[in-house]
Amino acid sequence: MAARRKRSNSAASKAQSEFVPEAEEILERMRDDLGLLAETVDGDLNPETINGLFRSAHSLKGLSGMFGQEAMSELAHHLEDLLDRLRMGRAVLDRAGLALFDESVTMAATALEKIGDESEAAALAEGIADLIGRIEAWNAAPRAEAVPVVPELDVPPALLRALTEYEEHRLSDNLERGRGIYVIDADFEIASFEEGLHEIQSAIREVGEVLSTLPSPGGSLESHIRFSLLTATELDKGALVGRLDLADNAIQVARAPLGTAKTEASAPQGASASHDDGQTEAKAAAARAEPEIAEPGTLKSISDTVRVDIRKLDELMNLVGELAIQRSAVQQIASKLAMDPATHRIGTDLAKVHKTLERKLQELQSGVLEVRMVPLRQVFDKLTRVARRLRLDLEKEARLEIEGADTELDKLIVEELIDPLMHVIRNAFDHAIEPADEREAAGKPREGLIQIVASQRGNDVLITVSDDGRGIDAEKVRARAVEAGLVTAESDLTRSETLDLVFHPGLSTRDEVTETSGRGVGMDVVRSNIGALGGLVDISSEVGQGTTLTITLPITLAIIQALLVRVGEHRFAIPLNSIRETLLVEDSDLQRTDGRQLMNLRGEALPLCRLADEFDLDTPETGKSYAVVLGVGDARLGLLVDHLDGQQDTVIKPIQGPIASVRGIAGATEMGDKGAVLVLDVSALVEDVVRKGEVS
Amino acid sequence: MQRILIVEDSGTMRSLIASTLEELGEPVKVDEAENGFEALRLLPRVPYDLILTDINMPDINGLELVSFVKRDERYAGIPLVIVSTESSERDRDKGLELGADAYLVKPFDPDALRTLVVDLLGRSG
Numbered sequence: 167m168a169a170r171r172k173r174s175n176s177a178a179s180k181a182q183s184e185f186v187p188e189a190e191e192i193l194e195r196m197r198d199d200l201g202l203l204a205e206t207v208d209g210d211l212n213p214e215t216i217n218g219l220f221r222s223a224h225s226l227k228g229l230s231g232m233f234g235q236e237a238m239s240e241l242a243h244h245l246e247d248l249l250d251r252l253r254m255g256r257a258v259l260d261r262a263g264l265a266l267f268d269e270s271v272t273m274a275a276t277a278l279e280k281i282g283d284e285s286e287a288a289a290l291a292e293g294i295a296d297l298i299g300r301i302e303a304w305n306a307a308p309r310a311e312a313v314p315v316v317p318e319l320d321v322p323p324a325l326l327r328a329l330t331e332y333e334e335h336r337l338s339d340n341l342e343r344g345r346g347i348y349v350i351d352a353d354f355e356i357a358s359f360e361e362g363l364h365e366i367q368s369a370i371r372e373v374g375e376v377l378s379t380l381p382s383p384g385g386s387l388e389s390h391i392r393f394s395l396l397t398a399t400e401l402d403k404g405a406l407v408g409r410l411d412l413a414d415n416a417i418q419v420a421r422a423p424l425g426t427a428k429t430e431a432s433a434p435q436g437a438s439a440s441h442d443d444g445q446t447e448a449k450a451a452a453a454r455a456e457p458e459i460a461e462p463g464t465l466k467s468i469s470d471t472v473r474v475d476i477r478k479l480d481e482l483m484n485l486v487g488e489l490a491i492q493r494s495a496v497q498q499i500a501s502k503l504a505m506d507p508a509t510h511r512i513g514t515d516l517a518k519v520h521k522t523l524e525r526k527l528q529e530l531q532s533g534v535l536e537v538r539m540v541p542l543r544q545v546f547d548k549l550t551r552v553a554r555r556l557r558l559d560l561e562k563e564a565r566l567e568i569e570g571a572d573t574e575l576d577k578l579i580v581e582e583l584i585d586p587l588m589h590v591i592r593n594a595f596d597h598a599i600e601p602a603d604e605r606e607a608a609g610k611p612r613e614g615l616i617q618i619v620a621s622q623r624g625n626d627v628l629i630t631v632s633d634d635g636r637g638i639d640a641e642k643v644r645a646r647a648v649e650a651g652l653v654t655a656e657s658d659l660t661r662s663e664t665l666d667l668v669f670h671p672g673l674s675t676r677d678e679v680t681e682t683s684g685r686g687v688g689m690d691v692v693r694s695n696i697g698a699l700g701g702l703v704d705i706s707s708e709v710g711q712g713t714t715l716t717i718t719l720p721i722t723l724a725i726i727q728a729l730l731v732r733v734g735e736h737r738f739a740i741p742l743n744s745i746r747e748t749l750l751v752e753d754s755d756l757q758r759t760d761g762r763q764l765m766n767l768r769g770e771a772l773p774l775c776r777l778a779d780e781f782d783l784d785t786p787e788t789g790k791s792y793a794v795v796l797g798v799g800d801a802r803l804g805l806l807v808d809h810l811d812g813q814q815d816t817v818i819k820p821i822q823g824p825i826a827s828v829r830g831i832a833g834a835t836e837m838g839d840k841g842a843v844l845v846l847d848v849s850a851l852v853e854d855v856v857r858k859g860e861v862s
Numbered sequence: 863m864q865r866i867l868i869v870e871d872s873g874t875m876r877s878l879i880a881s882t883l884e885e886l887g888e889p890v891k892v893d894e895a896e897n898g899f900e901a902l903r904l905l906p907r908v909p910y911d912l913i914l915t916d917i918n919m920p921d922i923n924g925l926e927l928v929s930f931v932k933r934d935e936r937y938a939g940i941p942l943v944i945v946s947t948e949s950s951e952r953d954r955d956k957g958l959e960l961g962a963d964a965y966l967v968k969p970f971d972p973d974a975l976r977t978l979v980v981d982l983l984g985r986s987g
Binding site: 363 | 877902921
C-alpha cells in the first residue's frame with residue numbers, strides 16, 4: 167500500500183508538472199489557428215479551424231479547472247462558449263471578436279507564467295474579469311438561433327445517432343448549401359489503419375468535409391477494421407470515386423448535390439472556398455453596426471507573431487557572418503594604425519569604435535540566432551507518439567521518459583534530428599529492451615525504461631538516449647567485426663573503440679549481429695546524419711545494464727568559431743568546438759610505433775597526423791610544430807601544423823568542383839583580406855587515423 | 863487484476879485520472895490511449911473491465927467510440943464512462959443513448975471518480 171501511495175503521489179505530481187507545458191501547447195495551437203483565421207476573417211471561415219479553436223478552449227477550460235486555476239478556467243469557458251456559437255453558426259466573427267480572442271490567448275499565457283506568483287494574482291484576476299466583461303459584451307450581439315435540420319437521408323441510423331451536436335450542425339449546414347452527402351466505406355488492415363484513414367480523410371478534405379468517422383463493429387476478419395465516413399462535397403459521385411480512387415460500391419449517395427454538381431475539373435479546393443450569401447450578408451450587417459472596426463487597415467495588427475520563411479533567416483545570417491568578417495578587417499586596420507606613432511591616435515579611436523561595432527554585431531548575431539531557435543519539444547513530442555505506437559505494436563512493456571524538452575536548437579537542426587532519433591528509439595524498443603518475463607528473471611523491473619535527456623553545454627547541445635535493456639556484448643561485436651574483415655583478430659582495441667564499431671557500415675547493416683548485440687540496424691546512417699549536422703555520436707554500454715547513446719550537436723549551423731592554422735603557405739580553419747587543446751611540440755616529443763605516429767599526452771598515447779602529409783603540402787622543417795588536439799566523441803587526434811593564427815567567426819560555405827570531394831574538407835570560408843580558407847572536416851580526419859590504427 | 867482503459871487526448875488529464883485510480887488500493891492496471899485510434903488498437907488485445915472516454919477528441923470522437931464499443935458484441939459488455947465538461951451536455955446525453963453506462967463531469971471530484979469506478983467494476987466483476 168505504501169508503495170502504491172508513493173507511486174500515486176508521483177503520478178499526481180507528474181500530472182501537475184505536465185499541466186503548464188500542455189496548457190502552453192494549447193495556447194500555441196490557438197495562436198496558430200487565430201493566425202489562420204486572421205487571414206480569412208473577411209471571407210469564409212474554415213469550419214475545421216473554428217472547431218480546432220473550440221476544442222483547444224474546451225481542453226484549456228477542463229485542464230485549468232482541474233488544477234484550481236479558476237480565473238483561467240473562467241476565461242477559457244467564455245472563449246469556449248463564444249467559439250461554440252461561432253462553430254454552430256449562431257454568431258459571426260468580426261475583427262473585434264478576433265482581437266478579443268487574441269487578447270485572451272495573450273492573457274492566458276501571462277496568467278500561466280504567473281502561476282504561483284501571489285503578488286500578481288489580484289491584478290491578473292482583475293484583468294481577466296475585465297476581459298471577460300468585454301467578451302460578454304461582444305457576445306451579446308444579436309444572432310439568429312439556428313436549429314439543426316436533418317432531413318430524411320439515406321444514411322445508416324448508427325451514423326446519424328453518433329453525430330455530436332456540432333457534427334449535426336455541419337451536416338445541416340452542408341445540406342443547406344446544396345452539397346452532396348455520401349457515406350464512404352473503407353476497410354483497412356488493423357496494423358496500418360491510421361495511415362490509410364488519414365490518407366482518405368485528407369483526400370476528402372481537398373474537395374469537401376469529413377463530417378464523421380465511425381468505426382464499424384465486428385468484422386469477420388480480426389485483422390481488419392472498417393470505417394464509415396460521412397462526407398459532404400460539391401462533387402457528384404462519379405467525380406468523388408475518381409478523386410478518392412475507390413471502388414464504385416464503396417461510396418453510397420445519401421443525397422446527390424443540388425443544382426450544378428461540380429465535376430472533377432471545377433472542384434473547389436476545400437469547403438471553405440465556396441461562398442455563403444447568408445453569412446456574407448450577416449457579416450455586412452455587423453460591419454454597418456461597427457464601422458470603426460470593420461474598416462480594414464485602420465486597426466493595429468491583431469497578432470503579435472509573424473511567420474518567416476527560414477531561408478530569409480539564412481540570408482540574414484549569411485549577411486551577419488559577412489559583417490563579422492568585415493569587422494575583423496576593421497580590427498586589423500585599427501591595430502596597424504595604432505602601432506604607427508604617426509597614426510596612433512586615429513588607430514586607438516578606430517579601435518574604440520570597433521569595440522562598439524563588435525558588441526553590437528554580437529547582439530545582432532545572437533538576435534538572429536535566437537529567432538531561428540526552437541525547443542526540442544517539437545521532436546520529442548513526435549518521439550513520444552512513436553513510442554506509444556511501438557509500445558502498442560510490439561507489446562513491449564517500456565516507457566519513454568523525456569527531460570529537457572525546452573532546450574533550444576537551430577530549427578534546421580531540429581528538423582533533421584527527427585529521423586535519426588526516431589531510428590534510435592525504434593532500435594531501443596525493438597532490440598534493446600528485453601521481453602518483460604526475461605527482464606523479471608534478470609531481476610529488473612518488468613517495464614523497460616528509455617530516457618532522453620537534452621541539455622545545453624556552452625555552444626553545444628547534448629542529447630543522451632539511454633535504455634536499461636540488455637546492453638551490447640563487446641566481444642560479440644568484435645568477433646563479428648573480425649569476421650567481416652573490419653579489424654584483425656590481433657587488433658588492440660579498447661572497449662569503447664570496439665563498441666564504436668557498431669557505427670561501421672559493414673557491421674551495423676547486418677541485423678544478425680545487432681539482434682544479439684542489442685542495437686539495431688542502420689547505426690552508420692544515424693552517425694552520418696548527425697555528422698552532417700556537425701554533430702557527434704558516442705556509445706557506451708554494459709551487458710545486462712543497458713546502452714547510452716550520446717549525441718553532441720552545435721546549437722547552430724550558421725556561424726561557427728574556428729581556429730585558423732597554417733601549414734607552409736596554406737591556411738585552414740578548424741571548428742573550435744572540436745578542439746580540445748593546443749600544444750607546442752618539439753620533434754623529440756614524437757614517437758613512432760607500428761607505423762603510427764604518437765606522443766605522450768599526460769600519460770596517454772595520442773595518435774598524431776601531420777596535416778602537411780594528409781594533403782601533400784610542402785612545409786619547411788623547423789623542428790617544432792603545434793599539435794591541435796581534436797576530439798570526436800571519445801576519440802582523440804593530434805593534428806600537427808606549423809602555426810596557429812588565432813580564432814575567428816566563420817560562415818562555412820559548401821564548395822563546388824573537384825575539391826568538394828576531397829576527404830577531410832568540410833567547406834570553405836571567406837576570411838576578408840586572407841581570401842578563401844578551407845575548413846577541415848574533423849570527424850573524417852579523426853575517423854581515418856583511428857581506423858588506420860585499427861587495421862595496422 | 864482489473865484493467866481500465868482511459869481514452870483522452872490531454873496527457874495531463876490522463877495522468878490525473880490514472881493517478882486517481884491507482885489510489886484505489888485495489889490491483890488495477892490503467893492503460894492510456896491518446897485518441898480513438900489507439901483505443902481501437904488496444905481493444906482487441908486487452909480484456910478491459912472498464913473504459914473511460916472523453917468526447918471532444920480529434921479523428922474519432924467519444925461518441926463514435928461509444929457507438930462502436932456498444933455495437934460490437936466483443937466489447938458491448940464493458941462498462942463505459944463518459945468523462946466530459948458540463949458544456950457537452952447534449953453530447954453526453956447522446957452518449958448515454960448510445961449505451962454509455964455513466965458520465966462524470968470535468969472538473970471531477972477524485973472521490974466521485976473512485977466511487978463510480980469501484981461501483982462499475984463491482985458490477986462487471
